[in-house]
Ligand SMILES: Nc1ncnc2c1ncn2[C@@H]1O[C@H](COP(=O)(O)OP(=O)(O)OP(=O)(O)O)[C@@H](O)[C@H]1O
């Protein structure tokens with residue numbers, strides 16, 4: 001009895017001292033719908049509430065996060081993968097203390113790395129396991145293998161969509177592939193760039209309807225919609241995060257509600273940590289599914 005209580009106490013202590021980070025991916029079928037904008041602003045909002053946030057720019061071909069924040073990393077993930085420095089050396093600090101792992105242009109797909117490189121990245125990430133509360137992955141658009149693996153490994157997949165019809169059909173195609181090939185059944189949804197809340201709800205309704213009709217047990221949770229706001233573009237041009245510039249505007253309030261929903265919801269796809277996240281990547285690779293070149297349009 002004493003032993004059991006001791007073990008439980010130890011487990012509890014361990015749990016409170018080192019809660020596992022939540023790994024969220026932010027993704028889209030069509031490009032340019034606002035993923036990076038949302039990742040940065042959600043990360044800053046979470047950090048301003050006291051959470052320790054790590055942003056992983058996994059858009060490996062077209063690194064964006066550092067550019068949008070006006071950060072100038074001297075080294076990128078490429079240096080880590082080449083064994084030139086540890087992961088902590090490439091991290092850059094953004095507003096509110098968010099940490100950013102910068103991507104690099106022209107690097108090969110993470111899933112094509114040698115087992116040695118994958119293992120070393122896995123160990124490096126695990127090193128930070130106890131130091132962060134949220135890891136937000138900006139995946140890049142489409143259904144390339146990289147995007148698929150990051151989404152399959154994350155604990156929550158946040159699909160960003162706009163009101164454009166192609167954005168909706170491409171989001172559906174992405175969800176379909178993740179469901180069919182990777183067994184992802186639950187998705188979060190953010191409708192970005194809307195002219196009204198009603199437009200956001202209509203877009204979400206359409207997507208939910210086709211998923212329910214054609215994809216059986218897929219569940220979509222609407223996190224909220226974000227208005228079209230010229231200030232966002234101005235901020236990006238000025239390499240500033242939007243929430244810091246206009247914290248009381250409608251857009252920031254709506255983003256705030258989305259972040260609150262994320263904080264409150266305990267639904268997670270897996271119980272994994274960062275190491276687990278990469279283990280899943282390896283596992284998927286070993287299974288050998290390959291969707292590179294999958295046609296994204298018109299897959300209803
Ligand atoms: N709510 C919004 N209102 C107005 N403009 C927006 C909004 N959200 C994003 N934008 C603009 O849309 C453009 C694309 O945004 P962003 O780069 O975040 O998209 P993305 O999905 O990350 O693109 P990519 O697929 O190329 O990585 C940017 O110029 C940004 O300023």
Ligand SMILES: [Mg+2]
Nearest residue numbers: 035036059064
């Ligand atoms: Mg982007």
